[in-house]
Amino acid sequence: MNHVQALIDAIGEGAVFALIAVGIGLVFGVLRLINFAYGQLIMVAAYALAFPGNWPDAASIGLAVLAAVVASLVMERIAFRPLRTADPSTMLVATFAIAYLLQNGALLQYTYRQQGGLGDSIGTLSGLNQAVTIGSLHIRWVTFLAIGAGLVSLGGLALILTRTSIGLQMRAASMDFRTARLLGVKADTVIMAAVAISGVLAAVAAVVLSISSTSVNPTTGFQETIFVLVGVVAGGIDRLVSATLGAFAIGFAIELVGTELPNSGATPFTSNVYMPSVIYLAVIVVLLLRPAGLFARRGQRTVERV
Amino acid sequence: MNAQPVLEVDDLWVHYGTVPAVRKLGLTVGGGEIVGLIGPNGAGKSTTLHAIVGLVPARSGDIRLRGASILGRKPETIARAGISLVPEGRRIFAQLTVEENLRLGLVARTGHNDADRDLGWIEELFPVVREFRARQAGTLSGGQQQQLAIARALVAGPDVLLLDEPSLGLAPTIVDVVFGALTDIRERGVTVLLVEQRAQRTVALADRTYVMTNGEIRMTLTPADADDTERIIAAYMAS
Amino acid sequence: MRRTTWLQELLAPIALVALLAIASSLWVSSADQSKFQTAIVYVAIVAALYVFVGNSGVLSFGQVSFVAVGAFSAGVMTIPAGTKPGVLPTLFPLLRDHSISNVWSLVLAAGLGGVYAFAVGIPLMRLSGIAAGIATLAVLGITYNLLTYWNSIGPGATTLSLIPETTDYWQATVGAISVILVAFGYQRSRFGRQLRAAREDPAAARAAGIDIHRQRLWAFTLSGALSGFTGGLYVHLLGSIQTNQVYLDLTFLTLAMLVVGGISSLLGAVVGAIAISLFTILLGNSEEGIHVFGWGIKAPAGTSLVGVAVVMLVILLLRPAGITGGREFSLPSTFARPRLRSR
Numbered sequence: 080m081n082h083v084q085a086l087i088d089a090i091g092e093g094a095v096f097a098l099i100a101v102g103i104g105l106v107f108g109v110l111r112l113i114n115f116a117y118g119q120l121i122m123v124a125a126y127a128l129a130f131p132g133n134w135p136d137a138a139s140i141g142l143a144v145l146a147a148v149v150a151s152l153v154m155e156r157i158a159f160r161p162l163r164t165a166d167p168s169t170m171l172v173a174t175f176a177i178a179y180l181l182q183n184g185a186l187l188q189y190t191y192r193q194q195g196g197l198g199d200s201i202g203t204l205s206g207l208n209q210a211v212t213i214g215s216l217h218i219r220w221v222t223f224l225a226i227g228a229g230l231v232s233l234g235g236l237a238l239i240l241t242r243t244s245i246g247l248q249m250r251a252a253s254m255d256f257r258t259a260r261l262l263g264v265k266a267d268t269v270i271m272a273a274v275a276i277s278g279v280l281a282a283v284a285a286v287v288l289s290i291s292s293t294s295v296n297p298t299t300g301f302q303e304t305i306f307v308l309v310g311v312v313a314g315g316i317d318r319l320v321s322a323t324l325g326a327f328a329i330g331f332a333i334e335l336v337g338t339e340l341p342n343s344g345a346t347p348f349t350s351n352v353y354m355p356s357v358i359y360l361a362v363i364v365v366l367l368l369r370p371a372g373l374f375a376r377r378g379q380r381t382v383e384r385v
Numbered sequence: 386m387n388a389q390p391v392l393e394v395d396d397l398w399v400h401y402g403t404v405p406a407v408r409k410l411g412l413t414v415g416g417g418e419i420v421g422l423i424g425p426n427g428a429g430k431s432t433t434l435h436a437i438v439g440l441v442p443a444r445s446g447d448i449r450l451r452g453a454s455i456l457g458r459k460p461e462t463i464a465r466a467g468i469s470l471v472p473e474g475r476r477i478f479a480q481l482t483v484e485e486n487l488r489l490g491l492v493a494r495t496g497h498n499d500a501d502r503d504l505g506w507i508e509e510l511f512p513v514v515r516e517f518r519a520r521q522a523g524t525l526s527g528g529q530q531q532q533l534a535i536a537r538a539l540v541a542g543p544d545v546l547l548l549d550e551p552s553l554g555l556a557p558t559i560v561d562v563v564f565g566a567l568t569d570i571r572e573r574g575v576t577v578l579l580v581e582q583r584a585q586r587t588v589a590l591a592d593r594t595y596v597m598t599n600g601e602i603r604m605t606l607t608p609a610d611a612d613d614t615e616r617i618i619a620a621y622m623a624s
Numbered sequence: 625m626r627r628t629t630w631l632q633e634l635l636a637p638i639a640l641v642a643l644l645a646i647a648s649s650l651w652v653s654s655a656d657q658s659k660f661q662t663a664i665v666y667v668a669i670v671a672a673l674y675v676f677v678g679n680s681g682v683l684s685f686g687q688v689s690f691v692a693v694g695a696f697s698a699g700v701m702t703i704p705a706g707t708k709p710g711v712l713p714t715l716f717p718l719l720r721d722h723s724i725s726n727v728w729s730l731v732l733a734a735g736l737g738g739v740y741a742f743a744v745g746i747p748l749m750r751l752s753g754i755a756a757g758i759a760t761l762a763v764l765g766i767t768y769n770l771l772t773y774w775n776s777i778g779p780g781a782t783t784l785s786l787i788p789e790t791t792d793y794w795q796a797t798v799g800a801i802s803v804i805l806v807a808f809g810y811q812r813s814r815f816g817r818q819l820r821a822a823r824e825d826p827a828a829a830r831a832a833g834i835d836i837h838r839q840r841l842w843a844f845t846l847s848g849a850l851s852g853f854t855g856g857l858y859v860h861l862l863g864s865i866q867t868n869q870v871y872l873d874l875t876f877l878t879l880a881m882l883v884v885g886g887i888s889s890l891l892g893a894v895v896g897a898i899a900i901s902l903f904t905i906l907l908g909n910s911e912e913g914i915h916v917f918g919w920g921i922k923a924p925a926g927t928s929l930v931g932v933a934v935v936m937l938v939i940l941l942l943r944p945a946g947i948t949g950g951r952e953f954s955l956p957s958t959f960a961r962p963r964l965r966s967r
């Protein structure tokens with residue numbers, strides 16, 4: 080096994096997780112809500128990629144972005160906004176319900192289309208599955224895309240957050256929503272902005288994920304999102320940077336543990352089927368040592384909700 | 386100086402759960418006035434301010450800005466309509482720079498035209514905010530943070546400035562700066578409603594000072610009463 | 625004022641479960657009865673979940689771990705010893721060569737659930753808020769992962785079958801009512817009251833000398849034992865089980881039931897479990913075609929799951945504090961003082 084190869088693949092995986100983390104972290108910032116339905120947003124975007132079949136890549140990606148943003152905004156309007164002042168557990172369970180709704184809706188459309196097999200193939204940018212060979216390294220283009228998309232999206236977001244008024248308002252709102260509103264920051268507007276951007280990021284994640292998997296099914300994005308949720312909290316969900324780093328670390332570790340542990344062996348922790356246990360155990364240790372997250376600032380307080 | 390009322394509160398009731406924190410409160414603040422609101426801890430002063438800016442709902446009564454009711458509006462709407470609150474405990478954004486804090490003040494500004502000119506006099510009033518423009522606000526001293534909080538509220542170009550215990554925890558020299566600034570602020574045409582614990586200073590400064598205990602206004606004092614310590618104490622005890 | 629209030633509070637959830645059991649056993653076709661038995665077991669699982677989540681106010685995604693441990697231990701240990709070496713040859717000899725009776729398997733399930741919860745709780749109960757939620761989710765992930773691949777303690781990735789189907793109406797109902805009794809007894813005990821006080825105001829509770837960590841640990845352990853027990857009931861209802869049946873789906877479903885019913889009351893746990901179960905059954909049956917006032921309605925397959933999600937959302941939007949508002953039952957009193965009217 081080539082360790083450099085494994086490292087590069089791990090960085091690619093980490094980049095995808097980081098993208099998902101930013102989408103989750105942005106919404107958490109302004110709503111204090113962990114959106115368990117974020118994976119289904121990715122799924123919606125992936126179905127939008129699959130839907131047109133033979134459109135040019137740019138067009139189907141555009142459709143995916145549109146679908147994810149619209150789905151994200153609808154979610155906000157029908158569930159998050161009315162429940163903003165409710166108990167956090169209520170909003171959380173509402174995201175379960177939405178996730179369940181979207182997942183089963185995706186299942187249902189197979190019945191309507193009278194199509195047996197579950198899963199639609201996605202051909203968008205499929206050329207990127209080819210690998211370039213550099214010495215003994217085989218790196219698929221999609222790995223570069225993942226890293227590049229991660230960097231560009233994060234860079235773009237950083238510009239929005241630091242250079243624009245709405246970005247500043249979003250940051251202020253996620254630090255202290257009440258005071259931000261006293262200064263005239265419109266709650267609905269910043270929340271919708273965060274939710275819309277998180278939709279765009281879901282679509283980008285969907286593009287990257289579906290290049291590797293070449294298909295979409297009702298569970299697309301779900302497992303990744305669970306890992307990312309765990310990662311953002313282990314990293315420190317109160318700041319976007321620490322949350323993103325946490326998710327990157329999880330993605331990186333998953334890929335690395337998966338390739339470095341042997342393939343067989345039933346005894347716990349001796350083979351790569353136990354990768355989730357390794358990851359989760361590490362997360363528990365991190366949280367016990369640093370409950371606010373591995374990358375959180377010392378003595379960081381948790382912020383009140385709207 | 387009793388001009389056209391800018392802010393009027395009529396028969397206001399505010400409850401937390403079933404407990405009334407503000408009862409049948411009425412007050413009027415005329416254009417260009419400084420009005421004080423004093424009272425012991427838990428009297429309901431902050432609650433009154435919070436009701437005015439829409440942070441807590443009123444059970445009944447009315448709140449009017451320039452004659453138009455703002456009752457039930459969202460805090461951001463009220464801020465944009467021209468009421469700025471400097472909240473208790475300053476509430477600056479510690480992780481943002483001083484400049485970013487001031488830029489947030491601009492959000493509530495409706496006409497952006499004169500922002501620069503306003504910023505000019507505000508920075509003159511509180512030179513620290515210019516001096517430490519690029520610093521993280523959390524690294525400022527308490528007094529500097531209070532000045533930043535007031536400057537941030539003023540940047541919005543409000544008609545009415547509400548201040549909740551701006552002198553709390555400040556060194557005497559800084560208290561002088563803050564109280565001195567209020568006179569300048571009034572001269573710029575901003576109406577001030579000042580909640581304070583420093584009763585005597587407030588009574589001396591304000592055109593009128595309401596004394597509040599137990600959720601109700603008990604008495605109105607004028608600057609002439611400032612040296613009548615007994616009367617002020619009696620007002621406090623009237624609960 | 626009225627001393628019998630606690631009796632009303634206790635009898636209401638029990639009556640609901642008994643009513644559900646009696647009504648469905650009398651009037652529901654035998655083909656559908658297993659769905660109602662499942663509903664009763666869900667009541668037990670959600671009541672066990674409530675013991676920790678409802679009383680502590682800490683959201684745990686981990687209680688289904690204890691359900692899983694209970695289900696697999698009870699399942700593995702009740703498969704006849706004669707057939708076990710054939711179907712589960714990789715088990716540890718101790719597990720492979722012995723079997724126990726139905727009742728003992730429930731005791732075992734409760735014991736293991738409690739011990740596991742206690743061991744996990746010692747470190748984890750120091751956490752609160754989101755960190756606690758994610759750490760318990762991690763426990764669930766580890767439990768699921770180990771149960772799915774470690775074939776010395778269970779079936780691994782295959783289905784565990786040939787489990788005696790001993791959970792009938794009688795056992796399910798007695799089991800659910802037992803969980804309700806224990807949950808109610810705990811909630812009214814000194815420990816339970818201390819934990820609820822800490823949920824309302826942690827600082828004040830600490831000042832009053834309440835050891836929050838210890839109280840949470842007791843509740844977590846008790847909830848773990850009860851969850852293990854309900855896992856035993858569940859597996860003896862199903863007859864065969866795979867690890868993914870006691871993983872995220874069940875976690876989300878039971879938490880949703882609790883919140884939809886009203887997170888901070890036992891009545892809420894019971895009402896939520898029953899309400900969601902009934903909707904699921906009703907909508908599921910409409911896929912097979914139902915007749916309402918002479919109209920035949922037949923929904924396409926899969927609609928019911930979408931429908932249940934919509935129902936959950938609608939209930940949450942209409943009643944964000946849950947159907948019961950998080951309150952226990954009390955009879956409307958004719959002597960009640962007229963309430964202060966809002967506006």
Ligand SMILES: Nc1ncnc2c1ncn2[C@@H]1O[C@H](COP(=O)(O)OP(=O)(O)OP(=O)(O)O)[C@@H](O)[C@H]1O
Binds near residue numbers: 406425426430431
């Ligand atoms: N969020 C709240 N929930 C419940 N009760 C509250 C809340 N905020 C204030 N109160 C109560 O309302 C009453 C008035 O409080 P308020 O903060 O308005 O007093 P105050 O006059 O500003 O006092 P201080 O001088 O100490 O700031 C007090 O009895 C207080 O305990």
Ligand SMILES: [Mg+2]
Binds near residue numbers: 430431432473549
């Ligand atoms: Mg106050």
